[in-house]
Amino acid sequence: KTEKNTTNFPKTESDATQALAAIYQNLNKVNANPQASFFYVSMLASDDNFGGGGTNDKLMQAEDLLLNYQTNMTQQFWIDRYEGINRANTLLASINNITLSENDKNQIVGEAKFLRAFYYYELCSQYGNVPLVLTPENQILKPATAAAEWGQILQDLRDAAKNMPSTKNSDGHVDKYTAEAMLGRAWLFYTGMYCNGETLANMTSTTYSPLTTVSLPDGSTLTKEDVAGYLEDCANNS
Numbered sequence: 001k002t003e004k005n006t007t008n009f010p011k012t013e014s015d016a017t018q019a020l021a022a023i024y025q026n027l028n029k030v031n032a033n034p035q036a037s038f039f040y041v042s043m044l045a046s047d048d049n050f051g052g053g054g055t056n057d058k059l060m061q062a063e064d065l066l067l068n069y070q071t072n073m074t075q076q077f078w079i080d081r082y083e084g085i086n087r088a089n090t091l092l093a094s095i096n097n098i099t100l101s102e103n104d105k106n107q108i109v110g111e112a113k114f115l116r117a118f119y120y121y122e123l124c125s126q127y128g129n130v131p132l133v134l135t136p137e138n139q140i141l142k143p144a145t146a147a148a149e150w151g152q153i154l155q156d157l158r159d160a161a162k163n164m165p166s167t168k169n170s171d172g173h174v175d176k177y178t179a180e181a182m183l184g185r186a187w188l189f190y191t192g193m194y195c196n197g198e199t200l201a202n203m204t205s206t207t208y209s210p211l212t213t214v215s216l217p218d219g220s221t222l223t224k225e226d227v228a229g230y231l232e233d234c235a236n237n238s
Helices: 015-030 038-045 058-064 075-097 101-128 146-163 177-191 224-236
Strands: 213-214 222-224
Touching: 015 038, 015 075, 015 101, 015 222, 038 058, 038 101, 038 213, 075 101, 101 177, 146 177, 146 213, 177 213, 177 224, 222 224
Parallel strands: none
Antiparallel strands: 213 222
């Protein structure tokens, strides 16, 4: 009677708010192990940080020097981010069973899709090919292709930017314009990094031909002009 699980949660508008807060909570969870996080690894890769300052900072120094310190060095970050993705999947799978106004539903779905896309953005940027989990059911999946992963990331961000109300949020929640800005960032990374293909040889080629269109999982196509339009809207409302 007191435990919340997928048989009784989320069912109400209050439940939806709580479920959304749980997805946001995952943003902070990785701070318990910052040395394994995408942010930290990215700072090392950009040379903005040094790899630890003490004799016992072995993991951080290993990451900085691209060395192996131990098995599954950043496993906790992987676990934490997939927990956030699962929470987003659970809310998105249940949203049609919750009585909400159209405006509130679009906002909640947009925030959940943004966060799922953001978590995959970090996972795919750090690990490359990862399993693409889009439902809350237990399943074992092989790593997806870059096209499938980034297509889903771009689709989630496009949907969030397209459907969320044109209202600025000042309470720490994602809004339409946050989604538009993140869409531009994800677009630039995927269309530039993977412009020649997914193999290592293609990604390190001296030939550089950024993609101008990307096929999305729902069968639609996202174009460079589409993304430019979202970014213009973001700039006009920043």
